[in-house]
Amino acid sequence: MIWSKGMLDGYEVWTGRTEVMEMVVVPELGSRVISLSNRMTGREWLVQPAGVLETNGYASSFGSRDGSGWDEMFPTINVCRYPAYPWEGTELPDHGEVWSIPWEAHSEEEQLHCSVQGIRIPYQLRKTYSFPREDTLRIDYAVHNSSPFPFSFLWAAHPLFQIDEGIEIIVPDELTEIIVSYSANGRLGEPGGIRTWPQPWEESPHIRLNRTDSRFAATAEKFYFAGELPEGTASIYDPVAGEGLRMMFPMEKVPYLAIWANYGGYQGQYHLALEPATGLLDDLSYAMGRQAAAEVPAGGTYTWYLEISWIDGQKKEVKSFDRQ
Template identity: 50%
Template structure:
């Protein structure tokens, strides 16, 4: 079966890969983003789409100025800021990183799509290869190659914006019990760095509990970004070798689950936007190689991934639909 074929989305060249269970569409010119991830058996589209035209305004621009849709790669940081270490200290990293706003080179075989991109301010090559290890699973294998003679610190996080509805359930390893707030609209969960229990946090607005494990209605007020404080794979809940995060719909029985190697991707973040940011209603489960969104903060805390001089850093991310 030829699993990959060239297609077009709103005038952009795209590649669509499919199995009996799922179908995914990637646009290499737009940061190598996935614009569609569907369950073929149920017809469900998992990726959220805004009403903006597909595209962005180019390197160094705000993520919010683009279409804000689908599944992007955030690398080598999430927040805009300066690189904190020599020999690149002070070099600017744009909002959501360097790679989401630029075209990726790509090549295909019948069974794989490979996309790659080089750095602007930094000497790296980021490569990802999509395959289908099973009919219900899309695998993305990542490699960062450091082309320099100095270690390179980075943050990577997947940014798959998901379509959600009230009552859907989030699933994370049992040993993840505490979150740390990166952003909270109206300060509902506290300021940056505030810690809250998972899944029942405390609202500074209502004074009552907030069940973070259940998708809330689109109230137009709340949006949160938070990281779990624990490293995946250290406790019994996530096992010694793999991490996971999932979301399910009790109304239909459908689910989406991410699996990834906890030794290389030891952190997990959640972006839950219930209308409080840009009026959008969406949620993202974000496996990450570091913790919190600013690279300088992650370096100070020792919660960052590092590619050795002339070295490589490899990991993978599986998404399974059921």
Template identity: 35%
Template sequence: MTTSLEQGYLVKGLRTDAAELRMVPELGGRVISLRRLSSGREWCWHQPHPDWLWRNGPGDSFGASPQAGIDECVPTVAPCRVGDRDLPDHGEVWFQCWELEPEALARQELSATVRLAVTPFQFRRSIRVGTDGAFLFDYALTNLGDRPEPYLWSFHPLLTLESGDRLDLPEEVRSLRLNGGLGVTISQGDVWAYPEPFPGVRLDAGELPGMPGACLKGFAGPLKTARAGIVNGLTGDRLELAWDGSTLPFLGVWINRGHGGFHHLALEPCSGAPDSLLDAVESWRQYRVIPPGETVRWSISVSLS
């Protein structure tokens, strides 16, 4: 376990022989660094200026956040109105101040439980080091209400994009169903072939038509093989995600090639699709429901090599 400061914020970390993870509890439990020690490769993207961390509050647009590293999106990603509830942009936990559990810290785990304000959910995340040296993210979501509640959850890692990087997705991924984009002409629900939707445009290489200045979000699934990675053919650096596809059947793929001046990727295991819970319920019909008083659990393994 490590403790440090970044721009005045407390940072807690986990370290193995091969890699280091650092997170900021005060900023929604945001993981700000995933670094391979032997090569120095930093996988967590952040804005290229000295003051790249700051606090946000309820009602803030995610676009006005640091947009750095890994945060958590629940019970929606896109803002929407479901029933009589207005669900905020990127959900209800990324802007909250998390308090780490002392008992878990003593076990070398980074654990926190967060109550949601709009929906009757309690969210818990714990990060620990597995026996294989991977970082294990363990989750629990509890419905504290008195009726069944639909939800979306999405892992939300903004990852650096370097020369030689290539997406490594399961062989079964032959297309992406699109959810949105800028700088490219699409309609929601369009299906693009993967990895080459147009001659000479390779999504697996992080390429988009219209770049620079274009970004795109699409979904693959339901998947039989629940894994995804990025490998660099020049350096050999590799990031690998693995999870249980019975709980998280979809993978969101985000590619930003210059929108806002940023270049990054995201591989987003998720419980449903698309980003809006309203659309997931009413249009795509890909979402999960938790009965009253019950808890669902899932895990993601993050490996660096």
């Protein structure tokens, strides 16, 4: 069996397993993935919970979380008010609604199906986990809009990866600029500022954003690559261990990519997130005002997917010709 159900800290957990990959999800805790591990090397890629699993109240601060696991950010990241009729003025919570409320889950035909209903806007978000290959986890997403009005949203994956200094961040070669969303102590400048990737300051060549820094660097930054992506792929690679992981997603449905790099500068935590996203920057109202948010038509459904595959030393080059 690929999927098995168990209990952890009083919560139902589902484990999916192949010969080389294992993941664990907790539906009641916002359908959070708490483990993504390579069974061949023994490497756990996600930051592990600091203690027992705990629930967070609806519309609570995401900063009260322990900085572990993988959550879904939907339908916004920053707190904002929905700007359009008929939900105009409706406040959407910090990091969205779905990370802090229970999801339904069941397995069927080697797939795990998870779903959740919106609270302040009438949508249903579904995701289906499967393993199309032994070394690949696939998540198929669908947002259904049950209302008679179009609904815009911002979704971003938020996997907090365990890292060491010197991990390489690999994105398409065509990406040369970033837009600052957050920078602790203003190292990258003000939000909305444009910087060069991967070297943001010509006068400071030691600052390179495509490699992880030390846990003692005391920096924390969130930025998006400027404009829509030339292809839907992003990877991280550990040159010391000779292994990494690659994300692939449909750029026509998920046209943006963000990076959250926390090297001790936010709550003393140390992790990295690659965040494919359907909208630009973290505020849904901002994205909608710039026609840079996804939209589900009245009564319609918006679908996309995300695949994660292992990279070994022989497959480090993840260029466009390498895509499947």
